[in-house]
Amino acid sequence: MTGLLILLCILLIGVVVVQLGRLVELASDIRGEEAAQLAANDFNGRFGVFFMVAFLIGCIGCTVYYRTSTLGYGPHTAASEHGVWLDGAFHTTLIVTGIVFFLTQIALFWFAFKYRGRANRVAFFQPHDTKLEIIWTAIPALMMFYLVADGLTIWNKAMADIPETSVIGVDYMEIEATGKQFAWDLRYPGPDGVLGAKNFRKISGVNPLGQDWEDIENLDDQHVSEIVLPVGKQVRVRITAQDVLHNFYLPHFRVKMDAVPGIPTYFVFTPTTTTEEYRARLGSLDKEGNPLYPEWHTPFDETEPDGPKRFEAFNYELACAELCGKAHFSMRREVKIVSQGEYDEWIAAQTSYYLTSIRGSDSDPHKDKLLDFEINNRKTEFNDNINKALSSDTDKIIRLKYVNFETGSATLTPLSRFELDNVVSAMNNYANLTLEVGGHTDSTGDAGKNLSLSDARANSVASYLSSKGVNLDRIPARGYGIDRPIDTNDTPEGRQNNRRTELRILTQ
Numbered sequence: 380m381t382g383l384l385i386l387l388c389i390l391l392i393g394v395v396v397v398q399l400g401r402l403v404e405l406a407s408d409i410r411g412e413e414a415a416q417l418a419a420n421d422f423n424g425r426f427g428v429f430f431m432v433a434f435l436i437g438c439i440g441c442t443v444y445y446r447t448s449t450l451g452y453g454p455h456t457a458a459s460e461h462g463v464w465l466d467g468a469f470h471t472t473l474i475v476t477g478i479v480f481f482l483t484q485i486a487l488f489w490f491a492f493k494y495r496g497r498a499n500r501v502a503f504f505q506p507h508d509t510k511l512e513i514i515w516t517a518i519p520a521l522m523m524f525y526l527v528a529d530g531l532t533i534w535n536k537a538m539a540d541i542p543e544t545s546v547i548g549v550d551y552m553e554i555e556a557t558g559k560q561f562a563w564d565l566r567y568p569g570p571d572g573v574l575g576a577k578n579f580r581k582i583s584g585v586n587p588l589g590q591d592w593e594d595i596e597n598l599d600d601q602h603v604s605e606i607v608l609p610v611g612k613q614v615r616v617r618i619t620a621q622d623v624l625h626n627f628y629l630p631h632f633r634v635k636m637d638a639v640p641g642i643p644t645y646f647v648f649t650p651t652t653t654t655e656e657y658r659a660r661l662g663s664l665d666k667e668g669n670p671l672y673p674e675w676h677t678p679f680d681e682t683e684p685d686g687p688k689r690f691e692a693f694n695y696e697l698a699c700a701e702l703c704g705k706a707h708f709s710m711r712r713e714v715k716i717v718s719q720g721e722y723d724e725w726i727a728a729q730t731s732y733y734l735t736s737i738r739g740s741d742s743d744p745h746k747d748k749l750l751d752f753e754i755n756n757r758k759t760e761f762n763d764n765i766n767k768a769l770s771s772d773t774d775k776i777i778r779l780k781y782v783n784f785e786t787g788s789a790t791l792t793p794l795s796r797f798e799l800d801n802v803v804s805a806m807n808n809y810a811n812l813t814l815e816v817g818g819h820t821d822s823t824g825d826a827g828k829n830l831s832l833s834d835a836r837a838n839s840v841a842s843y844l845s846s847k848g849v850n851l852d853r854i855p856a857r858g859y860g861i862d863r864p865i866d867t868n869d870t871p872e873g874r875q876n877n878r879r880t881e882l883r884i885l886t887q
């Protein structure tokens with residue numbers, strides 16, 4: 380059916396062309412062929428000039444109409460240091476090529492009109508003019524040379540990497556963006572300021588980036604859901620991809636770099652405008668108090684006319700600028716530029732991916748040991764607890780949260796010693812301190828057995844402490860079995876809380 384229709388259309392067009400030809404022939408016959416040709420020349424020449432004027436007015440009109448929506452114009456001054464340089468290069472190029480564009484368009488149509496075929500006018504034949512050729516070769520060449528030289532200087536400056544002499548964490552910060560269908564995985568380096576090593580062979584459901592957990596620099600790395608950066612700080616973004624080509628694009632910062640599987644790329648930039656400052660710019664008013672950019676004063680959500688305006692809801696964005704698949708659009712992420720204080724607050728709330736998702740699991744190579752900072756944290760926590768108990772009149776109990784036993788036995792787990800060593804230090808610090816070591820179980824199983832198990836566990840703790848030099852008289856041990864639950868025995872969490880070792884201050 381479609382084929383038939385196309386055939387019919389072609390046939391009809393053919394008929395129209397043939398009929399038009401006949402019409403011209405007829406007209407020529409009536410008016411004489413030459414007269415008709417001259418009239419056509421005249422019409423085409425004048426129409427050309429009219430077209431040129433309309434076209435150039437259209438060009439200027441479009442530019443004026445869209446001036447506030449184009450990056451680099453109106454409120455959209457670049458929000459980064461190098462962005463201003465790049466915009467400057469674009470402006471220079473636009474001005475130079477714009478002037479050439481207008482001059483050549485005007486000349487083209489004006490010449491077509493002025494030298495249109497007329498009766499008694501013979502064409503001027505010019506075989507060669509060296510002077511003219513030199514002029515129209517040299518001027519564009521010089522212009523091009525200037526544009527390329529200027530552009531290259533700016534390009535090299537904008538695309539430069541961090542000089543090797545810089546020290547990580549001092550002059551700049553490094554973050555990482557990994558593109559995949561269809562999301563950006565964003566990684567921050569954590570307090571150490573260094574992104575840990577990765578290996579694609581280690582990528583799995585629980586390790587989406589393939590981080591090598593043997594590398595301690597990975598242990599504090601944070602996976603975040605948005606990019607938040609402090610204003611004025613130089614940032615190096617490490618860019619990679621896991622499947623196809625993506626493109627890391629921060630339009631407002633003039634940052635754009637391919638994310639290539641297997642080849643890490645980077646972009647260094649310094650944000651200079653906070654999100655709030657950019658919003659204020661979009662929402663700015665003129666002298667009479669009218670919006671300078673009215674389109675940014677319309678409601679952000681059209682179904683909510685009284686809700687926030689577009690400029691108030693504005694956020695910088697990270698987009699994928701490579702058509703990488705069907706859900707390519709969903710790779711959008713928000714980017715926030717904030718003050719150093721706000722950034723510090725935000726980064727403090729981000730958690731290490733290792734500690735929240737890997738620590739203690741089967742994929743944790745450090746499962747059977749405590750990391751230095753954990754030892755320190757536990758020590759601080761224990762000291763806080765004992766100080767609280769020492770100064771309290773009523774609550775004289777210290778719960779040993781990290782003292783555990785093998786299932787059903789009184790054998791201490793290897794990691795329990797760190798907590799017990801803290802107890803030893805406390806006993807050494809407070810000469811008059813005596814503590815009752817109390818063992819408690821949950822209500823599962825036989826009460827008698829539980830009682831003896833709790834007793835054995837309390838004694839096991841006491842004998843560890845005594846092996847470290849604490850006199851057994853200062854640490855009487857006692858098993859309470861199921862008698863003193865602190866939580867319900869109906870849930871696994873409750874039972875876990877009830878299985879515990881406690882110290883009760885007897886004298887201090």
Ligand SMILES: [Cu+2]
Binds near residue numbers: 558624699701702707
């Ligand atoms: Cu993509």
